[in-house]
Amino acid sequence: MSTSAIFLCASGFFPLLLIATVLLRSDHLLGGLPKPYNARACQGKNWRGAFPYLSKQDIREFLSIFVEGFAFSHKERLKLNPEDQILQIYRALYPCRGCADALEVETLAKYIKERYGFSLGDVWHEKITLGELFQITQGVHSL
Structure with a gap:
């Protein structure tokens, strides 16, 4: 040939x-969560159970920052659970390792830095959950 x-x-x-x-x-691309997250019911009860001492507003604000960083619809933010690992959500979007992405994690890091004043890279590990990151944001933010 x-x-x-x-x-x-x-x-x-x-x-x-x-x-x-x-x-x-x-x-x-239409703003929807990837499978299996998109099939869930509201996880607000799980967030309130994990963080009863924090307001619904604090939880929603954090989840809004996360979904904005990943370009998900704000309507679906409460389908995310505090036990969800950020990297697993990312891999649900990009199951092919090494594929080009839309810089979701980098965008999230930028928003975390702007809103909460710390670097996501300073606390990042492969199994970090949304709940763990939320807890860190509230600890740093309240200082």
């Missing part, structure tokens, strides 16, 4: 790959 034939095959394959990626990610 000639070089030009390989190029034509590859150039024809790229648009198909791009379309497939968009279709696979269409829920997210």
Whole structure:
């Protein structure tokens, strides 16, 4: 096969790959949570149970920052649970390791720094949960 034939095959394959990626990610592009998070009922009770001493407003504000960083709909923020691992949510969006992403974690880090005044990188570990990060934001913010 000639070089030009390989190029034509590859150039024809790229648009198909791009379309497939968009279709696979269409829920997210429309602001929806990935599976299995999108099928959940409201998790507000779990947040209040984990953090009874903090206001609903504090919880909603934190979740709003998270969903904004990940470009999810604000309407779905209470489908997230305090036990959800941030990296697992990210991997539900991007199951293919090494694939290009939309810089969700970096955007979240920027918003955390702006709102709570600390670097996400300083507290990050692979299993950090939303609840753990929320607790840290409230401790740092209340200082």
